[in-house]
Structure formats: structure tokens, C-alpha cells
Amino acid sequence: MTQQQSLAVAYIDGDGIGPDVMPLVRGLVDLVLKRCYGDSQKISWQPLLLGEQAAKEGDGEWFPQATISALRELKVALKGPMSSAIGGGFRSLNIALREELDLFCNMRVIKTIPGLPSPLKNPDGIDLVVFRECSEDSFASIELAANSPDAGRLIEVLEQELGYHRLRFVDNCALAIKNCSQAATERLIKQAADYAISQRRKKITLVHKSNAWQLTEGQFQRWALDYLRKEYQLTVSDCQQHYLLPGAGGTEIQVEQMMLDQVMQRLPQQADSFDVMVCNNLAGDLIADLAASLVGGVGIIPSVNCNHELALFEPSHGPFRRIAGSGLANPCASVWAAVLMLEHLQLNAAASSLFAALTEVVASHEQLFQLDTRSSLEQGVPTKMVIAAIIKALPC
Incomplete structure (x- = not known):
């Protein structure tokens, strides 16, 4: 009898179109694992809250420390697109995640898939x-506002103590450290x-x-x-x-x-x-x-934020609020992110099967374009239809 192996993986649905797309992608991953490995390989999905969903369902906190602790423990996560918290104390939830978890490396896979616009x-x-x-x-978030005491002090140190006089205009001058x-x-x-x-x-x-x-x-x-x-x-x-x-x-x-x-x-x-x-x-x-x-825009490209131990797999695009709830979000970038996650987990047969189906669907459906086009609503391709086409194209 084959021993069943269950891998614990975190998931964060994200904001905007995230809740429309991510549950379907998780279901797709489960199906691929079932077809490729029977009952011997499964993922135990662990839900975590972050962003708008955390603020609504939790205690109003966009960036719960419980989520950060769980990510450190689980090591692997499939994540939806995130927005920035207005007045939340950080510019971007993704940047905050990178800083808090020391995800020093962002990896983007850029590959031609026939059928995508170029x-x-x-x-x-x-x-x-x-x-x-x-x-x-220059993205290290060390910025000093114009006319602030800190900016003034730094300009003074540069000029008077270090002998740098290269700043042509020191009045009303903002600074950033590289x-x-x-x-x-x-x-x-x-x-x-x-x-x-x-x-x-x-x-x-x-x-x-x-x-x-x-x-x-x-x-x-x-x-x-x-x-x-x-x-x-x-x-x-x-x-x-x-x-x-x-x-x-x-x-x-x-x-x-x-x-x-x-x-x-x-x-x-x-x-x-x-x-x-x-x-x-x-x-x-x-x-x-x-x-x-x-090769089609950020709407198709997956992204990995990682360090030597922890990896978050996600689409490169943002929450794309304009079509949130319409059922027309293109799930392809999130599906490709799931492919990279399966490769990371060394479930290579499932990864190959899912990517083969994704490329076949993209090549045969001219309506599937990147998410940042202005005509997404006019294309009228439902998210569930795309997922169904990928399921039909699975080679195993």
C-alpha cells in the first residue's frame, strides 16, 4: 500500500480579484495531484489572513503577526495579489512581507507562451x-522628507563633517539612501x-x-x-x-x-x-x-518572493479591483505560480502536467490576454471557463 504524504502549505487569497481566483487555483492543484499521484501526495492547505480580508475578518489589523509566524513555520505559501493599506504605516503589503520575513530575493520567470500578445x-x-x-x-525605504529635521541634519553632516557639497539645492530637498x-x-x-x-x-x-x-x-x-x-x-x-x-x-x-x-x-x-x-x-x-x-504582460507572469528557507508563490499583477467580483479575472498568472510551487515541492510530474495544460489553453484561446489591458471586461472570458479549459487539457 502506498503511504500517503500530506504537505502543509499556507494560502492567502489576497485582495481584489484574489478571492475570485485563488480558491479555483487551489482546487485545480488538488485535482492535478490526484490525477498524477492518486492518494499518495496531497496538500494540506492552511488558510492565513492578510490585507483587506484580515482587516475585515480579524481585529482590523492588515498585517497580523499570527500570519507572519505561521509563514515562518510552514515555509511555503500560495498567495493572491495584495493591495496597500491606506494609512497603515507601510507603502505596500508585499514590501512589508519582504522586510518582515527577510524575503531578499524576488524571482520572475519570463517565458514565451504561444498565443500571448507581444x-x-x-x-x-x-x-x-x-x-x-x-x-x-533605492527600495530600502530609507527616505527623508523635504524640510524635515532629519533631512536637514543629514545635509549638515554631509556638508560639514564629510565634505560633500554635491547637492545643488539643499532647501526643500528630500533624500533617499541607496x-x-x-x-x-x-x-x-x-x-x-x-x-x-x-x-x-x-x-x-x-x-x-x-x-x-x-x-x-x-x-x-x-x-x-x-x-x-x-x-x-x-x-x-x-x-x-x-x-x-x-x-x-x-x-x-x-x-x-x-x-x-x-x-x-x-x-x-x-x-x-x-x-x-x-x-x-x-x-x-x-x-x-x-x-x-x-511575453504578454504582468497579467501572465508568476513571481516568487523567497529566501533560502521560505518561498511565497504569487502572480506578478496587483488586485485589479476594477473587475473584482465580476467572475472575469484571468487566473493564468496564479496558475503558473502554482506550477512553480509544485516544482519547489519536488512534485515535478504535477508541475509538468499543469504547465502543459496552461500552455495549451493559452495557445488555443485568443481571448486570454494580460490583465493590464483596458478591455478585460469586453473579452467576457469567465474565470471558471479558463479553469475548466485547463482541466480538460491536463495530460494526466
């Missing part, structure tokens, strides 16, 4: 993954390198803006290369133009460095030349959104 004449062959550092850089540390750089490059090796990827691109920020972006670049030399036996290629990293099964992974400017120019022209991209916070945000626009 501004490119030939979008075939795009298959890249963006690793974005989320704990530092930080970059060796520890944050090394843990991000480890996450990316381990992924590239395990997934048999062919290239890693270190993205930087060292011509403008030599002591932060330039140091990010140097620390990353030093870490790869020390921990992964990085060597210089024979042509001296890039580096080589030992991969799986005797293969080699090319490691290159590229300025952010060049990346932004090359992405729309040669997106298929990129593979694994490693970026600081702001650059990663820009690159991921630009790359997503080439």
Missing part, C-alpha cells in the same frame, strides 16, 4: 529568469547560481550601473564575481570576454557583466540572448516589467 515580431525563444535583490538599494552590502550581494548571487546549476541554465548576466554608482553598483558587481570565484570556481574564458562557472554534468555556465543601459536596449531586440539575470532592487524591478511586457 510587441515583438518574433517573441519565440524568450526564456529568462530575473533574480532581484529586495532588501537594499545601500549595497557584501552580505546581501552574496546571498542573492548564491540563490541565482544554485538555480542556474540545478536548472541547467546556460548563462548568468550580472546587471549593474557602475558608471553612475561606482561604490555601490560597481561593488555589487565585484562582490558577486569574488563570491563566484571563491565558492563556485569561477574562471575567465579563453576569449577573456566573460567568465565560466562549472555547471551540472560537466557543462559550463557563461557569466557576463552588462550595464543596465545596455540591458534595457537589448531586451526588446535580443531577449532570447538572456537567461538568468541578477540585479539590484531598482534595476530588477525595471527589467522584470520590461521583459514581462514582451
Whole structure:
């Protein structure tokens, strides 16, 4: 008799269209597991409250500490889109989650699926993954308001104690701090390198803006290369133009460095030349959104916020309130996020089956476009119809 294994996984329905989509996606995952493994593999879904749902059903708190504690214990979660709490003390629930749980890495999977709209004449062959550092850089939430005492004190220290006189206008001047540390750089490059090796990827691109920020972006670049030399036996290629990293099964992974400017120019022209991209916070945000626009938009792209132990799988898009409750939300990004979650749980047969069904449905249903189009309500494709089509397309 096959022993049943039940994996405890948290779920957060989210805001806006989240409650419309996420229960259907969980049901889809359960069905795929049943078809692929019978009763030997199951997920025990653990409901957690966050955002609007938490405020309504709980004690009014948007960000319950009980949810944070449960996420630390469960390690894996399937999460819907979140909104920002107005006057809640933080700019974004996603940013708050990253900070509280130290989810230093945001991973975006950008891949061509036939049938999705693209501004490119030939979008075939795009298959890249963006690793974005989320704990530092200009998104680190260290901002000082114009005319505030703190801003005034910092300007005074810069000028009088450190001798910096580069600020042309110090009156009514807001400030933000851009930080970059060796520890944050090394843990991000480890996450990316381990992924590239395990997934048999062919290239890693270190993205930087060292011509403008030599002591932060330039140091990010140097620390990353030093870490790869020390921990992964990085060597210089024979042509001296890039580096080589030992991969799986005797293969080699090319490691290159590229300025952010060049990346932004090359992405729309040669997106298929990129593979694994490693970026600081702001650059990663820009690159991921630009790359997503080439393969259907953020409405189709999944996202993972993670560290070395904990991973939250979710769609890249927001709550899309305009169609909440209409039953017309496109669930494809959340389904793809579920695929990545199944891969993370090493349920590879289920992951492959679900992704094969998703790609077949997208390729055969021209109505399915990204969520950020203005004509979503006119398309009239019910969420349940999309889920039903995916179920019908399941190969097992």
C-alpha cells in the first residue's frame, strides 16, 4: 500500500480579484495531484489572513503577526495579489512581507507562451529568469522628507563633517539612501547560481550601473564575481570576454557583466540572448516589467518572493479591483505560480502536467490576454471557463 504524504502549505487569497481566483487555483492543484499521484501526495492547505480580508475578518489589523509566524513555520505559501493599506504605516503589503520575513530575493520567470500578445515580431525563444535583490538599494525605504529635521541634519553632516557639497539645492530637498552590502550581494548571487546549476541554465548576466554608482553598483558587481570565484570556481574564458562557472554534468555556465543601459536596449531586440539575470532592487524591478511586457504582460507572469528557507508563490499583477467580483479575472498568472510551487515541492510530474495544460489553453484561446489591458471586461472570458479549459487539457 502506498503511504500517503500530506504537505502543509499556507494560502492567502489576497485582495481584489484574489478571492475570485485563488480558491479555483487551489482546487485545480488538488485535482492535478490526484490525477498524477492518486492518494499518495496531497496538500494540506492552511488558510492565513492578510490585507483587506484580515482587516475585515480579524481585529482590523492588515498585517497580523499570527500570519507572519505561521509563514515562518510552514515555509511555503500560495498567495493572491495584495493591495496597500491606506494609512497603515507601510507603502505596500508585499514590501512589508519582504522586510518582515527577510524575503531578499524576488524571482520572475519570463517565458514565451504561444498565443500571448507581444510587441515583438518574433517573441519565440524568450526564456529568462530575473533574480532581484529586495532588501537594499533605492527600495530600502530609507527616505527623508523635504524640510524635515532629519533631512536637514543629514545635509549638515554631509556638508560639514564629510565634505560633500554635491547637492545643488539643499532647501526643500528630500533624500533617499541607496545601500549595497557584501552580505546581501552574496546571498542573492548564491540563490541565482544554485538555480542556474540545478536548472541547467546556460548563462548568468550580472546587471549593474557602475558608471553612475561606482561604490555601490560597481561593488555589487565585484562582490558577486569574488563570491563566484571563491565558492563556485569561477574562471575567465579563453576569449577573456566573460567568465565560466562549472555547471551540472560537466557543462559550463557563461557569466557576463552588462550595464543596465545596455540591458534595457537589448531586451526588446535580443531577449532570447538572456537567461538568468541578477540585479539590484531598482534595476530588477525595471527589467522584470520590461521583459514581462514582451511575453504578454504582468497579467501572465508568476513571481516568487523567497529566501533560502521560505518561498511565497504569487502572480506578478496587483488586485485589479476594477473587475473584482465580476467572475472575469484571468487566473493564468496564479496558475503558473502554482506550477512553480509544485516544482519547489519536488512534485515535478504535477508541475509538468499543469504547465502543459496552461500552455495549451493559452495557445488555443485568443481571448486570454494580460490583465493590464483596458478591455478585460469586453473579452467576457469567465474565470471558471479558463479553469475548466485547463482541466480538460491536463495530460494526466
